[in-house]
Amino acid sequence: RVLLLKRDLAGATKAFETALAKEPAYFPAVASLAAIDLEAGRPDAAKKRFEDVLQNNPKSYQAQMALAELQMRTGGAPEEVIKLLRAAVKANAGEPAPHLALIRELISRDPNAALTAAREAAAALPGNSEVQDALGRSQLAANDPGQAVATYKALAVAQATNPAWQLRLGEALLANKDVEGSKSALRRALELRP
Numbered sequence: 457r458v459l460l461l462k463r464d465l466a467g468a469t470k471a472f473e474t475a476l477a478k479e480p481a482y483f484p485a486v487a488s489l490a491a492i493d494l495e496a497g498r499p500d501a502a503k504k505r506f507e508d509v510l511q512n513n514p515k516s517y518q519a520q521m522a523l524a525e526l527q528m529r530t531g532g533a534p535e536e537v538i539k540l541l542r543a544a545v546k547a548n549a550g551e552p553a554p555h556l557a558l559i560r561e562l563i564s565r566d567p568n569a570a571l572t573a574a575r576e577a578a579a580a581l582p583g584n585s586e587v588q589d590a591l592g593r594s595q596l597a598a599n600d601p602g603q604a605v606a607t608y609k610a611l612a613v614a615q616a617t618n619p620a621w622q623l624r625l626g627e628a629l630l631a632n633k634d635v636e637g638s639k640s641a642l643r644r645a646l647e648l649r650p
Contacts, residue, residue: 457488465492483509483518490522499530517554520544524557537561545573549580552587559590567597585611585621592624601631612641619648 459468469492475485486509490502503526509519524540527533538561544554555577562570574594577587588611595604608625615621622645629638 460488460492465496468492481509481513483516486519487522490526494526494529499526502526515547517544517548517551520547521554521557524561534561534565538565545576552577552581552584555581556586556590559594563594563597567594567599570594571598571600585615589621589624592628596628596631601628604628605632605634612644617648619645622648 457468459471469489472485472489472492475482476489479485486505490505493499493502493505503523506519506523506526509516510523513519520540521544524537524544527537527540538558541554541558541561545558548554555573559570559574559577562573571591571594574587574591577584578591581587588607592604592607592611595601595607605625605628608621608628611618611621612625622641626638626641626645629635629641
């Protein structure tokens with residue numbers, strides 16, 4: 457990484473390849489080599505690196521997510537991106553990152569599909585606040601502010617010192633046409649972090 461920062465691409469490539477020779481499944485080295493490939497205008501080489509990881513380890517959610525990001529960056533079809541993110545979720549349902557990436561991708565395209573994905577994520581990871589936040593945002597996007605209020609109230613109780621949940625609760629209450637409740641939640645957020 458130091459060589460990469462010094463713009464010594466040849467030296468960095470050699471170092472990352474040495475890391476992979478020692479540990480073929482070391483994903484940070486694969487991702488760094490793919491980034492070098494992208495910078496050099498070789499998106500197909502970057503894609504092949506991730507596909508090779510998946511060939512050796514089909515359950516690598518990191519490789520699935522990296523392929524999805526590569527598709528986004530190179531103008532791939534949204535359907536293909538979503539398909540790759542769904543595969544990443546399937547590869548490791550206990551990891552929040554693929555769920556969150558899928559919800560983020562769906563929320564502006566298909567709020568109802570995002571809500572379904574968020575519900576599945578919340579069932580798989582019930583105690584994860586990021587997943588609960590994504591569920592609340594999906595509920596708002598799918599025009600279900602009442603459920604979003606319930607989601608953010610639960611988060612605000614579970615993490616009473618976190619002003620972000622009061623802020624989100626305020627947004628959900630406002631979407632639910634509860635102006636006074638929204639003001640109260642926003643005041644509480646300011647009390648927690650003036």
